[in-house]
Amino acid sequence: MPDTDDQSSVEVDQSHAFRPPPWWQRLPMGPAPLMVLLVAVLSYLLLLLMPPERVEADLVLWTFSPDHHNSYQRALPAFQARHPEIRVASLLVHDSAINQRLSSAFWAGVNVPDLVEVEISHVGPFFRGPVDQIGFIDLRSRLEAAGMLDRIPANRLAPYSHRGRIFGIPHDVHPVMFAYRADLLDPLLEQAGIGIEDLDTWEAYIQFARDYVRPTGRFMLQMEDGAGYGFEPYLYQAGGGYFNSDGEVIIDQDIVVETLLWWLPLVAGPDAICINYGSWGLPFFRGLEEGNYLMVIAPDWRTGSIERNLPQLSGRMRLMPLPAFTPGGRRTSSWGGTMLGITRATPDPDLAFELAMHLYADLDMLEETFRSTNILPADRRAWERPAFAEARDYWQGQAIGLEYAALADDIPIQVGHPYLGLAKDKLGEVVVASVARYRRRGPEGMEDFIRQRLSSAADYVRLQLRRVPDWEAEP
Structure with missing residues (x-):
């Protein structure tokens, strides 16, 4: 049992506890909506005062995958050599953070990347609202002009399409x-x-x-x-x-x-x-x-x-x-997947699309990436490269590239x-x-x-x- 002094101490502490003002209790839906609003306003101010990492580059790409990031680091010098007048940066951002930061960036118009990779299960919320207010540009005409619509398994475009528009290029097939x-x-x-x-x-x-x-x-x-x-x-x-x-x-x-x-x-x-x-x-x-x-x-x-x-x-x-x-x-x-989208904030969509094609349609890079990750790329031209027919000792001599490619057009x-x-x-x-x-x-x-x-x-x-x-x- 606590002594008398301890009890009075507890009573004094409780007497100084926070008591909401009377108007707080009269809110029609309680204090929760007000708290949500306050958090949203504070988050917006924090984004303005402490924006995400800034880089000195003309084209900025966000990706959540360390494997993708490492591949892009190897691929970017060749793109830079073709465009010595620009600077390109690939940033590795955690999957959960990329969704929060990208949503905030779209909303605030602050530090929006030019290109961004989004995991397949997280793309949906970015397609909400009027089409002209979706943060990604429609890529259908560019993909068609590049011949990509004939090279990507048709079912693989569906997750990244909405209302007749294509907002993302599939990185993979994942049979x-x-x-x-x-x-x-x-x-x-x-x-x-x-x-x-x-x-x-x-x-x-x-x-x-x-x-x-x-x-x-x-x-x-x-x-x-x-x-x-x-x-x-x-x-x-x-x-x-x-x-x-x-x-x-x-x-x-x-x-x-x-x-x-x-x-x-x-x-x-x-x-x-x-x-x-x-x-x-x-x-x-x-x-x-x-x-x-x-x-x-x-x-x-x-x-x-x-x-x-x-x-x-x-x-x-x-x-x-x-x-x-x-x-x-x-x-x-x-199971799984990634899209690459080009944001409306990019000042040069054509240059951003050229970079996307360098990363997603360069056959040498796709072959190298497959050897290091086993990921089947969405561009079917790559499946004819030697790496996909190589027998793998780990898998008792199976050519796993051909095994997965044979299933690609049948994915649901x-x-x-x-x-x-x-x-x-x-x-x-x-x-x-x-x-x-x-x-x-x-x-x-x-x-x-x-x-x-x-x-x-x-x-x-x-x-x-x-x-x-x-x-x-x-x-």
Whole structure:
């Protein structure tokens, strides 16, 4: 028990506690909106008084990827040699910071870069508002004149297009395959009397995993089940998505319900063939190294990460296309991506586009970048270069460039939308809730639960869309 002096001390401290003035309590929506306004004003003043890093350059490019930045550092001298009168700078900016800084820069008109790379899941908010107020210029006519529209897989332009305009050039394609421990899986395939080519449908794949892999104590596949992005590649593969080409919300359609009902028993319940060690970092790589799971989902960029983090698995890994939902069906999906946009603030859009083509369409550079990252570029001309046909010892002699290129034109379409991020968040909430419920109660009542949750999620996104003016309507 505190003594009397301690108690009085506490009382004195409490008597001096902050008490809001009476007008504060009379605000119709409480103090929260006022606090948001104050934070916004302070942020704007801070941006004006302490702007982001300034560089002495005529063309400034922001990128969030260290691999891209390193490639551009090697490529820029050749561009500078053609234009000795200008200075070009590539700045490495963190992914989360690039979105905040770019939004603030567009809004305030302060220190806007000439070109900027944006990750595929973050581009949507930049497409909001009237077209003439979007911070990026429409590149369709320039891409068409450069012949790029014929060289980029058509589906890869969709995420960076909105209302008939193309606001970004795709840096990559990112087809998805499975990377697997051939040294552990091949003996099980031999035991089953089949080859890897026989796992060409999900039905055959799942049955093999339950009959031959799970009895060994291992899991067939690492699968993220604590976030929506783990489910997303399979939803896209099945033909689902977030918005259709007319901009309508489709996360409550039957294809989403059916795909989620198919996916849940793979990650939860007594017959699960997947386990989640996390999709990044040491636990992910250790699980693959120790053989706790035999396969991981592998967009092209992940193969480079596996090579760098697990050099000890060289010669023990291989790649296979995804199983198809139906015989002869799509055997790939897509995960991740980057666009390069040119901002309205650039004083010389033609020069900025020339730099974009130097970085994204110079075949020598694309070949060099592929050798160091395994990322399949969006310009299909590069796929004919020798690097893409090179046999890789790490992957037991597979020419992984040709393997990924063969799938590039079959990647599913991902429709871009200003509210794509919101739709992904809401679907992700349903995925996480469904996994938790399936673990507790199994399949009973699962379809009704999913339909109700998806309907609520879709209605929430539609409500936000109804609040957005029709910028294309006639005045």
